């Protein structure tokens with residue numbers, strides 16, 4: 001039963017294809033996007049911030065309404 005529930009959750013997550021909103025880790029701007037540059041084969045995943053010029057593989061991802069756990 002529990003397994004079935006988990007699968008349902010996964011399917012629900014997959015169905016909701018909306019990707020998490022991403023933000024620049026440096027300036028917090030949402031104006032950041034995956035670099036689809038010529039060197040994609042060198043660096044498979046790289047993000048470019050148009051506001052501060054940040055380039056790197058790390059972005060802040062925020063799901064909508066998802067409460068971040070504060071420990």
Ligand SMILES: [Zn+2]
Pocket residue numbers: 024025026027028029049050051052053054
């Ligand atoms: Zn930035």
